[in-house]
Amino acid sequence: MAKPADPSSVANADVFEPTHYHCDFDIVFEEKRVSGTERLTVKKRVEHEANELVLDSHDIDVKQILVDDDGIPLKFDIRPFTKYGSALHISLPESLRRRDELTLVITFVAGSGNAFDWLKKEQTAGKKLPYLYTQGQSVLNRTFFPCFDSPAVKSTWSATVKIAAEFNVVMSASHWTPSVKLPDGRLEYRFDMKISVPVYLVALAAGDIVSAPIGPRSRVWTEPCMLDKAQNEFDGVTEEYIKTGERLFGPYVWDRYDLLVMPPSFPYGGMENPCLTFVTPTLLVGDRSLTDVVMHEISHSWFGNLVTNGSWSEFYLNEGFTMYAQRRICTELLGKDYTCLEAATGIALLKRDLEHLEPNLTRLRVILSPDVDPDDTYCETPYEKGFCFVSYLRSLTDSDETFDAFLRAYVQKFQYKSVLSDDLFKFFFEYFPHLKGVESTEGFEFSRWLDTPGSPPYYPDLSAGESLTKPAEKLAAYWLGKLPEEEKPDVGALEKWPTYQKLHFLDQLLVEVSVPAQTLATLATTYPFISGTHNAEIRLRWSQITIKGNYTDDFFNVKAFLLSQGKQKYTIPIYRELVNGSAEAKKLALEAYEETKNLIHAQVRERIERLLDDMKK
Incomplete structure (x- = not known):
């Protein structure tokens, strides 16, 4: 299994592992401040004495650290680590060094770090109230609360949130408790995540937020002015995607699946926060043509959230598998031809990215060090080159159904854990022992896939989509002056084409x-x-x-x-x-x-x- 060592984290996860975080947050919008009290329970991994606990912390003002059961104050200091993180060193007195488990109470003030996006009311869709949301991936939640900020380390968590009564609060938790009114007129919310997750999947949003049902286990949350549009976009299809994913990859273990439509500044198409996916409002086009983003985020429920990459250097273990899973769901629901068309647009994005990326970022296993912020490695490589690699693994088997069964077994084997490529390969050959040796096939070596920069050695066969791709390519050739007049296609046909066929047409123009x-x-x-x-x-x-x-x-x-x-x-x-x-x-x-x-x-x-x-x- 993935070792907790992580070049992007300074936490001593080789000595301690968290078993539960509980945070009491108090949000003050006027001051862009989040005051917090964190109860962190850790278990010792080693038998020898542990002199200190080290946590990731950045742009956080730590006020005090106590031992939970007797209130003993602990000495601590914050030391430099990288441009995106600091090290919170907590000294453990001799009486605590041999304990197998201990709980610390950390009092702190946060709100200025990059995990927080504070929006003025003018920056929201409804312009009624200011808005706050947090973004943890990749290494930003160390500015939210002191933690083991590594994808290799998982834990349960819970939180209470106090806030002014005009705001609603949502979090990425499996269980939500209705808010209660406090004596001072504010509201207090309670959230519990009963499934172990890495801390980058802890997320919060607060603002003028309301909801409507979109399925038997799903609601969409957004500002009131966008609610009807959001409900119409996602109603029904969300449950259809979840059920198809369950049939292909195994049970959906997260209880609920809600969507939060974000303000326009949200930097991603979607963020797979468990139980509450954050999505961009650019999906609300009125014809459901971009709901494949939701298909993608739902697929993370198995690949990324349940089975997680053990290091940001192997992000393809999250995103490459999720792209493959998304396209399997798409094939089941919309057909092979449409899926191949959509995949062709993804491959086109990859090829454009490869033209300008530095070589390290075109590897599936990116070389990381403390000097490299994982967020600076964001590109299409782990998504689309990762998809090509997973598709190559599929090509080694005899059918989609056989590979689906492998993926179900992979999820079952590694659920609630973090993995590295070595874990994947070992299990792949345990499941397919007759394939042992393919990892060394000339030109397609697994080591070449992971460590050689550049284009993937293999692209999946997308010929099933030619009934959709060929007309788009012919029309583009006409506009580029590459067709004789007698071969002129129906220029007006474009208007009736589905969105991804239009995108494929534009992609042909873009390569010029x-x-x-x-x-x-x-x-x-x-x-x-x-x-x-x-x-x-x-x-x-x-x-x-x-x-x-x-x-x-x-x-x-x-x-x-x-x-x-x-x-x-x-x-x-x-x-x-x-x-x-x-x-x-x-x-x-x-x-x-x-x-x-x-x-x-x-x-x-x-x-x-x-x-x-x-x-x-």
């Missing part, structure tokens, strides 16, 4: 060095439903195409898209094109950033600033 601005002007006139769409996936690609072609007449649309949302997957590629584009594009990059820098998440802001700094050199 540039499409002439005059051609883009004609495209915009011919296809106003492309240039004027509210669908974020289409807007991303159209924005990239217009920047590369320097179609300045549409730059106002690019800017509007950047102002409307803060999703990392959309924002970073657009800025990358802008800073490498014309003088007008570079100017737009500076203008857009100046207008959005206080609205977007800190993670995204830091990445944009690096791109702008490189542009100015």
